[in-house]
Amino acid sequence: MSSIYVLIPLAILLVSIAIGVFFWAVKSNQFEDLERHGSSILFDDDLPKKPSEPQPTSNKSDE
Numbered sequence: 001m002s003s004i005y006v007l008i009p010l011a012i013l014l015v016s017i018a019i020g021v022f023f024w025a026v027k028s029n030q031f032e033d034l035e036r037h038g039s040s041i042l043f044d045d046d047l048p049k050k051p052s053e054p055q056p057t058s059n060k061s062d063e
Helices: 004-027 034-040
Strands: none
Touching: none
């Protein structure tokens, strides 16, 4: 029975933190445009590609 005196404040604290995190996420626009972030992994061609640098040739004279 005495454990309920610890569990109830702990539950209230955890719920308060969860509600705080939810409102923070809503205010910082975490839930805006859910489609773009999901498809950005699949379609990564929007970024310009860097030209590849030529590979250095191995020096065969050392062998």
